[in-house]
Amino acid sequence: MPLWKNLSVIRKGVQLLAFLFLVYGSVFVGFYSADKISGAFPALSCAYDAKTADYCVLIPLQHQFGHSVGRALAAGTFTLSLLLPILTTLGTFLILFVLLNKAFCGWLCPLGFFQEVMGMIGQKLRLHRTESLDDKLVDRIRPAKWLMLSLLVILFPLASGLGFVGQELGDPFCKICPSRILTTLAAGQLNQLYIDTSSIGYMILSIIADTLFGLVLVLSLTMRQPFCRICPMLALHTLFRKVGLVKLVKNYTSRCDKCGLCAKACPMDIREIHTSKEKDILMPDCTLCGRCVEFCPDKGVMALKYAVIPIKVSDPYYFKERNRAQKVWEGKKTTARQSKKS
Amino acid sequence: MRGVWLAGVLAAMAVMPCPAAAAMHWAPAPVEHEKGHGGHDRSAGKAFVLVDGEGANLTLINPKLLEKPLASEGSSVTLKATGMGNYHALLARRSQAGLQESAIRYHYMNGKPSGTSPSLLIAHEKSALEIVPDPLAREHWRYYANTDARFIVRFQGKPLAGATVMMATTNGTTVGFMADADGNLSIPLPEDFAEVKAGRADNRPAEFVLTASHHDGDSRFVTTFSAAYHVNPEQWQSTGLGLATAGGGMLLGGVMIWRMRRRKEDK
Ligand code: SF4
Ligand code: SF4
Numbered sequence: 001m002p003l004w005k006n007l008s009v010i011r012k013g014v015q016l017l018a019f020l021f022l023v024y025g026s027v028f029v030g031f032y033s034a035d036k037i038s039g040a041f042p043a044l045s046c047a048y049d050a051k052t053a054d055y056c057v058l059i060p061l062q063h064q065f066g067h068s069v070g071r072a073l074a075a076g077t078f079t080l081s082l083l084l085p086i087l088t089t090l091g092t093f094l095i096l097f098v099l100l101n102k103a104f105c106g107w108l109c110p111l112g113f114f115q116e117v118m119g120m121i122g123q124k125l126r127l128h129r130t131e132s133l134d135d136k137l138v139d140r141i142r143p144a145k146w147l148m149l150s151l152l153v154i155l156f157p158l159a160s161g162l163g164f165v166g167q168e169l170g171d172p173f174c175k176i177c178p179s180r181i182l183t184t185l186a187a188g189q190l191n192q193l194y195i196d197t198s199s200i201g202y203m204i205l206s207i208i209a210d211t212l213f214g215l216v217l218v219l220s221l222t223m224r225q226p227f228c229r230i231c232p233m234l235a236l237h238t239l240f241r242k243v244g245l246v247k248l249v250k251n252y253t254s255r256c257d258k259c260g261l262c263a264k265a266c267p268m269d270i271r272e273i274h275t276s277k278e279k280d281i282l283m284p285d286c287t288l289c290g291r292c293v294e295f296c297p298d299k300g301v302m303a304l305k306y307a308v309i310p311i312k313v314s315d316p317y318y319f320k321e322r323n324r325a326q327k328v329w330e331g332k333k334t335t336a337r338q339s340k341k342s
Numbered sequence: 343m344r345g346v347w348l349a350g351v352l353a354a355m356a357v358m359p360c361p362a363a364a365a366m367h368w369a370p371a372p373v374e375h376e377k378g379h380g381g382h383d384r385s386a387g388k389a390f391v392l393v394d395g396e397g398a399n400l401t402l403i404n405p406k407l408l409e410k411p412l413a414s415e416g417s418s419v420t421l422k423a424t425g426m427g428n429y430h431a432l433l434a435r436r437s438q439a440g441l442q443e444s445a446i447r448y449h450y451m452n453g454k455p456s457g458t459s460p461s462l463l464i465a466h467e468k469s470a471l472e473i474v475p476d477p478l479a480r481e482h483w484r485y486y487a488n489t490d491a492r493f494i495v496r497f498q499g500k501p502l503a504g505a506t507v508m509m510a511t512t513n514g515t516t517v518g519f520m521a522d523a524d525g526n527l528s529i530p531l532p533e534d535f536a537e538v539k540a541g542r543a544d545n546r547p548a549e550f551v552l553t554a555s556h557h558d559g560d561s562r563f564v565t566t567f568s569a570a571y572h573v574n575p576e577q578w579q580s581t582g583l584g585l586a587t588a589g590g591g592m593l594l595g596g597v598m599i600w601r602m603r604r605r606k607e608d609k
Contacts, residue, residue, distance in 0.1 A: 030459065030461055031461070031477040032459035032460050032461050032477070033459065035428060035455075035456075035458070035459035035460065036457075036458075036459050039455070050483065068452075084454075085452065088454065088455060092455070128603060130599075130602060130603075130606075167543060181588075190581050191575075191576065191579075191581070193581060193584040193585060193588060194576075194579035194580055194581050194583070194584040195579065195580050195583035195584050195587055196575075196578060196579050197540060197578050197579070197580065197583075198540035198541030198542070198544075198578040198579075199540070199541055202541070206579075206584065206587075207587055210584050210585075210587035210588040210590075210591060211587055211588070211590060211591035211594065212591060213588050213591060214587070214588040214589060214590060214591020214592035214593070214594070214595060215591040215592070215594055215595045215598075216595075217588075217591075217592055217595070218591075218592045218594075218595025218596055218599070219595045219598065219599065221599075222599050223599075
C-alpha cells in the first residue's frame with residue numbers, strides 16, 4: 001500500500017508536524033504566538049515549554065477557577081463578571097474545538113503522539129503487547145478522566161482559591177501532567193523534571209508527576225494510549241463533542257454483529273462502536289484517530305466526516321491493503337512483495 | 343576583549359550617575375507582602391512609584407498601542423484595569439536642557455484578550471533610547487536569579503552597537519555590561535538574595551533596574567528598564583531526585599506489565 005494512501009501514516013505525519021509546531025513553534029512564529037493563536041489550545045501543549053507556539057486550555061482554566069473565582073468568593077467580592085474570563089477561555093477553546101472536534105487528540109496532541117511513537121517502538125522491539133484491555137478494566141478506568149477534570153482542573157483550584165486547601169493545589173493538573181515534563185524535555189529544558197522539597201504538598205505532587213511520566217513512558221511501549229484513558233482533556237472534549245464538525249458515523253448492518261474488527265483496532269478500546277446501532281458513534285473516549293474506519297472491512301459502514309463531507313469511508317479494498325501493511329509493519333508476515341513472488 | 347568591556351563600563355559609570363540612586367525608574371509601590379502564586383502580578387489596581395521622576399510625563403500604553411495619560415498622586419500611580427488583557431507599558435518621559443530621560447516598565451493586566459501579542463508593544467518605539475526586552479517573560483515565565491535575561495538597546499529605533507548598560511538591584515548588586523555590535527545584551531541576573539526560604543510564595547521578589555545612556559550631538563539620552571526578579575526555584579527543586587523518581591515510575595511500569603502478563607497467562 002503506498003504510504004500516502006495509508007491514513008495512519010498520514011496521521012503520523014500530521015502529528016509529527018503538530019509536535020514540532022507545538023513544542024518548538026515559537027522559534028518560527030514568535031515568542032508570544034500563544035497570544036495570537038489561542039492560549040486555550042484543546043490538547044496538552046505546555047506553557048512551561050519556553051518554545052511552545054500555543055498552550056493548553058487547562059492552564060488558564062485552573063488559574064481562573066483558583067485565583068479569580070475562588071479568591072473572590074473567599075473575599076466576598078464575587079460578581080458574575082468574574083466568570084467572564086472563564087467564559088472567554090472556554091469560548092476560545094470552543095472556536096478551535098468546533099473545527100476539529102476530538103481530532104485534537106488523535107491528530108495534534110504532543111502527548112498522544114508520544115504514546116503512539118512509544119507503542120511503535122514497542123512493536124519494533126517485538127515486546128509482548130497488550131493490544132486490547134480487558135472490558136472490565138476499561139470500564140473501571142473510564143470514570144477516571146471525569147475525576148481528573150472535576151477534581152484537578154475545577155474543584156481543587158477553586159478550593160485553593162477559597163483557602164480550604166493549600167496553594168499547592170492551585171493548579172494541580174499542571175503539577176502532575178506528563179506532557180509538561182515531556183514537552184519541556186523535548187525543548188531541551190531539564191527544569192520540569194524535579195522533586196520539589198519546599199513543602200510536603202509540592203513534594204507529593206512532584207513525586208506523582210515524575211512517577212506518572214516514567215509510568216506512561218514504559219506502559220506505552222506495550223499498551224495503547226495509557227495516559228489518554230485518564231486525561232481530563234478527553235473529558236472536556238466529551239462535553240462539547242456534539243458541536244464539533246468532525247464526525248464518526250456508522251451505517252449499522254447485521255454483518256457488524258459477527259465482525260468487531262473496528263473495536264479491536266480502536267486504541268481506546270471502545271467496544272461500543274462495534275455494538276452500537278446509532279448513526280453518530282463518536283463516543284466519550286474517542287480521539288477521532290480513524291483506525292476503526294480503516295479496519296472496517298465493509299463498504300460504507302463506517303466513515304469519518306467533516307460536517308457532511310466524507311473524509312474516509314470504510315472500504316474492503318483499502319481494508320485488505322491496510323491489513324497487509326499492518327502485518328508487514330509488525331513483522332508478522334513476509335513482505336507484500338515476497339508474498340506476491342511466492 | 344575584557345579591556346574593551348571594562349573601558350566601556352568605566353566610561354558609562356563616568357557619564358551617568360549611580361543608576362539606583364539617580365536615574366528615573368519605575369518601582370512597585372511598597373505594599374504588604376501577599377503570599378501566593380503569581381506568574382505575573384495580574385491584579386488590577388496595582389500601584390507603582392516613579393523614583394526620581396519629578397516633572398515627568400506619564401503614559402500608559404495598552405497592547406494595541408493606545409496611549410493614555412496617567413494621573414499621579416505624588417510620585418505614585420495606581421493602574422486600574424483597562425478592560426484589555428495582556429502586557430501594558432508604563433512610560434515616563436522628561437526633557438530638560440539637552441537631557442532626554444525615559445523610564446519603561448511592562449505590566450500584565452487581566453481583561454478581554456487583546457488579539458495582539460506583546461511583540462507589538464515591545465517593538466513600538468516608546469523613547470529615543472530604549473532597553474527592549476528580547477523577549478519579555480511570558481505566561482509561566484519570570485525573570486529568575488541565576489538565569490540570563492536578554493535585551494536589545496535601541497536608539498531612534500535602531501540597535502545601538504556597543505551600548506553600555508548598568509544594572510542595579512535592590513539586593514545591592516551593581517554591574518556594568520556592554521551590548522554587542524547588534525545592540526544585543528545578555529544579562530546574568532545575580533543570585534544575590536541574602537535569605538532564601540524554600541518555596542516560591544515565601545520569597546519576595548527583588549527589583550533590577552537597567553540604565554543606558556547615550557550622547558548624540560549636544561543631547562544626552564538616559565533610559566531605564568525595571569522589572570522584578572525572583573529566587574530561582576532550582577534552590578528547592580532537585581533534578582537528580584526527579585530523574586530518580588521517573589526511573590522509579592519506569593520500574594513500576596515494568597512491574598505492572600509483568601503482572602498483567604502473568605495474570606493473562608494464568609487465565
Ligand atoms: S486524551 Fe491523549 S491525545 Fe487527548 S489531550 Fe489527553 S493526552 Fe492528549
Ligand atoms: S472509535 Fe475509532 S476514531 Fe475513535 S478512538 Fe477508536 S478507533 Fe479511533
